[in-house]
Amino acid sequence: MNKKHLLISAIVLLPFCLISDWLIEHHFIFKKEYWGLYDNWVHGMIAVLIALPLFQKFEIKSLIIVFLIASLLDLDHFVVNFSFSLTKAISLPIRPITHSLLFATLMSVAFFVITKNKKWTWLIFVAIASHVVRDAYGGLTPIFYPLPISKIPYWSYLMCECLMIILSFNISKNKKNPFKNVLSF
Secondary structure (H helix, E strand, O other): OOHHHHHHHHHHHHHHHHHHHHHHHOOOOOOHHHHHHHHHHHHHHHHHHHHHHHOOOOOHHHHHHHHHHHHHOOHHHHHHHOOOOHHHHOOOOOOOOOOOHHHHHHHHHHHHHHHOOHHHHHHHHHHHHHHHHHHHHHOOOOOOOOOOOOOOOHHHHHHHHHHHHHHHHHHHHOOOOOOOOOOOO
């Protein structure tokens, strides 16, 4: 990957986030429940866009896995409600602790301890963290669990997503030491 790929990913990500978030905020065509499904798809697509700089070629199976990890995180809504009701799933008073950066970190570290695979450790973190950060701008998300912070500003969500693209790009450049010179271009 080169700087051009990074720029393309970032240029696609920001308008995608802005348009998707606007559509979800103004769900004027369908019922709120259907927009919940669209929201889930958006989580998956954002994770894929962030992951793209890590791949030298288009690896559809890997990108599908990243998409699924980011999307399936919302299954916790059904588990907490003991119900498969979409209406109940989108009506939680606060999201479960699986919607936290602590959970994203723990899952990534556990994966690394088991596999020693740095690339997939980062991809798992990106899939979960991008979902958590996006949910946190809307509130009701224990993003910094156990701290009682449940909302971040919209601009910080966009910055976090872009920072994850930059980190993905840097990791793809530095195979031996992926976190060396993290913010260098």
